[in-house]
Amino acid sequence: MEITSILNKIVELPKASTSHIVDIINEVEYPKGHRLLNADKVERDIYFIKKGIARAYIDAADGEVTFWFGKEGDTVVSMKSYVSNQPGYEHIELLEDCILYQLNADALNDLFAKDVYIANWGRKFAEQELLKTEERLIERLFGTASERYSKLIKNNPELLQRVQLSHIASFLGITQVSLSRIRAKLK
């Protein structure tokens, strides 16, 4: 997915404004297993996934909790870091070799102050990320783990090929053993 279409998918931008953003973007590449963002660090870079898949997870006392998967076209950002310049909650780990568009938040902030189109683009960006977060919250509130598993693989069938079940179980808020039981019943 090309960077200009990713940017303009958020909201239509004048050509000049698009170039101003593209000018501060770098294409970078990291291998599977690379930790792209770290909890407890202030992370000032935002990424858009050109190719690959990643997960966000939190280190808890009783193990990791995965709460996000991102693939081609998705945004990788520690919102706490991006918004408030404080260490975020989550680690982001690449689950495949990835190609990413890298965008520095400080450079972007300079553009926000100068260009009203980019300011409103940044607003739309935050608003859309908000809707996605809200959806994730609401999905967690409803249905049994079994229902949510069925929905997940219906909407993201390729996830099963690309992500290991322990992460999916964690994402669903159940143990891997429980997920195994669910999968056995669905056969």
Add this chain to the structure above:
Amino acid sequence: MEITSILNKIVELPKASTSHIVDIINEVEYPKGHRLLNADKVERDIYFIKKGIARAYIDAADGEVTFWFGKEGDTVVSMKSYVSNQPGYEHIELLEDCILYQLNADALNDLFAKDVYIANWGRKFAEQELLKTEERLIERLFGTASERYSKLIKNNPELLQRVQLSHIASFLGITQVSLSRIRAKLK
């Protein structure tokens, strides 16, 4: 809480920009039990709570699920409606008589296009709401219901006086009976 301090708490605004927003704000009053926002309707008004308390909940097959409480200084908005002009997920119900500042999203959008300070204020507004939603999501992911209850009343002790336990149980993702057992153990 006065409206100018609510607005400037989000981000410092020039006086002229503040007045432009204040000009399109009305103070309104509704009784306890009033439904301020409706799921399945496009709601184009945003509210800031001057006085009172409210909850957001979703009507599910097996009853209501409360997932947000708001009090003085908090923002009441159906983000789905505000951002994408589509019906939202949630009902908002007033749990006390309330005084509210009412702000129309369409009028606000006009200001976003005209004033770069207001555009960036709107960006910060969305960003801060995003952080709050993220926090709510993350809190749901961790700890037992009992731990989350203890945390909730530690951070919001007055909630127990102002909100009935059935709503708090729903917020914690457990039944009211389960919450009663938890409370009995903590004594």
Add this chain to the structure above:
DNA sequence: ACGGTTTTTTATCATTTGTAAAGTTATAAT
């Protein structure tokens, strides 16, 4: 204060989910 309603607690039993451990399958490296 009274009666009626709502809210909260308590008790019982059934179900779900977790933990631990063992067994099976798949994957990767040499």
Add this chain to the structure above:
DNA sequence: ATTATAACTTTACAAATGATAAAAAACCGT
């Protein structure tokens, strides 16, 4: 191919939670 490691499934048992019903307590309007 062989071995070692990681991923996934299965089982048995324990703990937590839900459903339901009923009792107790708190609240409200008159």
